[in-house]
Amino acid sequence: MIEIGLTGGIGSGKSTVAEMLVERGAVLLDADRIVRDLQAPGGSVFAAMVERWGERIIADDGTLDRQAVAAIVFNDADELEALNGIVHPAVAEELKTQREAVEGSDTIVVLDIPLLVRADGTSDKDRYANLAGIVVVDVDPGVALDRLVAQRGFDENDARARIANQASREQRRAVADVVIDNSGSLDALALQVDDVWSWARALPPAEASDSSGSSCTST
Ligand code: ADP
Numbered sequence: 523m524i525e526i527g528l529t530g531g532i533g534s535g536k537s538t539v540a541e542m543l544v545e546r547g548a549v550l551l552d553a554d555r556i557v558r559d560l561q562a563p564g565g566s567v568f569a570a571m572v573e574r575w576g577e578r579i580i581a582d583d584g585t586l587d588r589q590a591v592a593a594i595v596f597n598d599a600d601e602l603e604a605l606n607g608i609v610h611p612a613v614a615e616e617l618k619t620q621r622e623a624v625e626g627s628d629t630i631v632v633l634d635i636p637l638l639v640r641a642d643g644t645s646d647k648d649r650y651a652n653l654a655g656i657v658v659v660d661v662d663p664g665v666a667l668d669r670l671v672a673q674r675g676f677d678e679n680d681a682r683a684r685i686a687n688q689a690s691r692e693q694r695r696a697v698a699d700v701v702i703d704n705s706g707s708l709d710a711l712a713l714q715v716d717d718v719w720s721w722a723r724a725l726p727p728a729e730a731s732d733s734s735g736s737s738c739t740s741t
Contacts, residue, residue, distance in 0.1 A: 523624055524725050525631040527650055529638040529694065530659030532684050533666030533674075535704040535711060536634070539659050542715040543632050548722075549624050552634040556616045557609060561586050570608045630722050639689040639697055647697050654725040657718055658698035660691055661705055 528543075530536035544550050560567035563584050571579060571586070575594060581587040595602040624631060633653065639645045650656070663685050670676040695701055700721060702714045 523621075523627060523629050523631055524654050524722055524727050525621075525633060525652065526722050526725070527633050527635050527638060527653045527656040528659070529635045529656065529697075530702075530704075531661075531663070531666060531688055531691070531694065532636075533670040533676075533681065534659040534661045535669075535702075536636070536659045538708070538711065539657070539702060539704075539715055539718075540632060540634055542712060543630070543719065546715070546719045548630045548632045548719075549620070550632050550634060551617055551620055553613055553617060554634070554636065556613050556620075560609075560612055560616065567609055567612050570612075571605070574604060574608070628727070630719075639694045641688050643689060643693040645693075645697050654727075655699035655722070656697055657700045657702060658694050659702045659704050660695060660698075661703070663691070665705055 528536060528540055540550050559565060562568060568586055571591070579587050579590045595605050621631065635650065638647065667681050667685060670681040671678050700718055702718065704711050
């Protein structure tokens with residue numbers, strides 16, 4: 523198994539690159555997605571959260587009422603800690619299970635890490651020391667903004683605020699082993715993903731992993 527990290531700002535094209543890597547045979551580990559799955563009705567995290575906070579965190583349609591959860595943990599360190607204590611171990615465990623399923627093979631595993639570099643420029647790079655390399659998808663914030671509005675239906679001001687409230691391109695590029703420039707067409711992007719794929723295949727396989735490398739970015 524060769525495990526690489528993938529990060530990039532909102533609208534950079536990180537999900538698009540992840541998909542292209544999966545098309546080439548990679549296995550994608552996506553902590554945000556795991557959180558969403560485990561928080562869906564019937565999921566273990568959903569059940570644990572309802573056990574702690576009761577029916578008031580269930581919306582009328584039976585799904586998790588995220589605003590109700592946010593209101594509970596907002597400005598309450600104990601409740602936030604309780605939430606993290608429910609979510610983080612469950613996600614780490616699921617990531618471990620998914621990783622173990624491909625351990626010992628020559629599979630390339632891509633770990634999606636949206637917040638590898640925080641808004642203040644600090645990074646969790648040390649926590650991901652087990653990764654064979656880190657790929658950063660880089661694009662001009664103006665291009666990211668246009669794509670988010672035109673293709674993903676974002677409100678312009680909301681997209682602008684989200685972009686402003688994250689690490690800069692320079693901060694993110696500083697942790698990269700490989701930078702993908704996504705300022706061009708999707709075809710140009712695919713060619714770079716081919717290069718990343720060749721690069722990743724040539725990396726030395728990781729030693730047996732521990733539980734590190736997990737990442738949680740949402741409740
Ligand atoms: P992220 O996951 O980094 O937030 P996405 O991969 O969702 O970004 O990309 C944002 C939007 O831009 C999506 O609608 C995606 O299809 C589109 N997109 C990504 N790369 C390109 C590109 N090179 N040319 C045109 N559109 C692109």
